[in-house]
Amino acid sequence: MHVVWDLSVILQTYIICTSSAQPITSKLDESWWAYKDVVQGSFVPVPSFWGLVNSAWNLCAIGKRQSPIDIETSHMIFDPYLTPLRLNTGGRKMGGTMYNTGKHVSLRPDKAHLVNISGGPLGYSYRLEEVRLHFGSEDSQGSEHLLNGQGFPGEVQLIHYNQDLYANYSEAVRNPHGIAVVSIFIKLSENSNAFLNRMLNRDTITRINYKHDAFLLMGLNIADLYPDTIRYITYEGSITIPPCYETSTWILINKPVYVTQMQMHSLRLLSQNEPYKIFMSMSDNTRPTQPLLQRCIRTNINFSKQGRDCPNNRALRPQYRGNTKDGHQ
Structure with a gap:
């Protein structure tokens, strides 16, 4: 826990220092992030750090309605x-x-x-x-x-x-x-x-x-x-x-x-880099799942028990029954 906190402080200090020396660029605002660690070169934040390195991205860390789930x-x-x-x-x-x-x-x-x-x-x-x-x-x-x-x-x-x-x-x-x-x-x-x-x-x-x-x-x-x-x-x-x-x-x-x-x-076989850089597959370009918290997952897939409310009591929630035609395998 302490190691993660110390590292986040270092990252935030890094952003403050670099942004004070020059304006925050569109590269930082829009594309300065990654799904996985880069093979070589400068630090680029992976999903666990998205919400720590840029105050404009803080929802990535503290949001209550995040996706995917x-x-x-x-x-x-x-x-x-x-x-x-x-x-x-x-x-x-x-x-x-x-x-x-x-x-x-x-x-x-x-x-x-x-x-x-x-x-x-x-x-x-x-x-x-x-x-x-x-x-x-x-x-x-x-x-x-x-x-x-x-x-x-x-x-x-x-x-x-x-x-x-x-x-x-x-x-x-x-x-x-x-x-x-x-x-x-x-x-x-x-x-x-x-x-x-x-x-x-x-x-x-x-x-x-x-x-x-x-x-x-x-x-x-x-x-x-x-x-x-x-x-x-x-x-x-x-x-x-x-x-x-x-x-x-x-x-x-x-x-x-x-x-x-x-x-x-x-x-x-698609590369996430330019042709003159080391090949790194674009695969696994996914954000980890986020907590559901108090949200409802609604569906028009019919259940044996039909409900119109959104109870927080899990025991009241109807059980999903997939069917052979429309259900996931």
């Missing part, structure tokens, strides 16, 4: 008022640019082709800002969220901002009801999801081998990414990168999407 199905509450999520593409396919950001595979849609979601737990309309991939170095890990303590090989996160209240993502992410994230677990199969196949086929994924690489994709149908189910799990949480703002409504779809073993292997 371990979804314990015994804690879920059936909410009969949770309607199906609505996806609106205007009947058009979209284009987007796929990036290697050094931390994620990121697909950012062309602003000319708007994709919106509404309904479900959302009281507003949210516009798609980014599709982000998290994945592991092994098949047993890679998703940010866990299901009853179990990880999945990966997780797709469709990140949206509230277009009814805010002008853009940067404004929305700092404010209440600002962000909605649709999350879908990735599993392995002999066949790939049609949308992910466009991103992960060999001709495409090899275009973004290194940090800052980018590649334009056209004719994408975002509806292809959504599994065939109206069932989901939802809770109030945060974005999972610094500054960890607690402005996100999470919607976890109750069916996975699939990629092939070869496509997962291709993801693990």
Whole structure:
């Protein structure tokens, strides 16, 4: 305990000293963090230090509604008022640019082709800002969220901002009801999801081998990414990168999407560095799960016992019963 405290003081002193000598740069504010220790070079904070090294990121350490979480199905509450999520593409396919950001595979849609979601737990309309991939170095890990303590090989996160209240993502992410994230677990199969196949086929994924690489994709149908189910799990949480703002409504779809073993292997071959630096796989780009505390996990997956409240008494919470059609395996 004392060692951790002493180290945090040293880190905070380091930030104070460097920031007093020169203005805090955008590099420090936005990208001066990592998921895992760097092989060589200067110190870059891993998740356990995100909330200690920059006062603007203190929610990462002291927040009460942080993400991701371990979804314990015994804690879920059936909410009969949770309607199906609505996806609106205007009947058009979209284009987007796929990036290697050094931390994620990121697909950012062309602003000319708007994709919106509404309904479900959302009281507003949210516009798609980014599709982000998290994945592991092994098949047993890679998703940010866990299901009853179990990880999945990966997780797709469709990140949206509230277009009814805010002008853009940067404004929305700092404010209440600002962000909605649709999350879908990735599993392995002999066949790939049609949308992910466009991103992960060999001709495409090899275009973004290194940090800052980018590649334009056209004719994408975002509806292809959504599994065939109206069932989901939802809770109030945060974005999972610094500054960890607690402005996100999470919607976890109750069916996975699939990629092939070869496509997962291709993801693990992506470097989080530029080509002239040492190779370091982008895999395991996940934040550890955070405490649920007093939050509710609601779902429209029907239980044998139906409840409309959100009791803190765990004994009153209905037990989850997965079914063969919509339940996780």
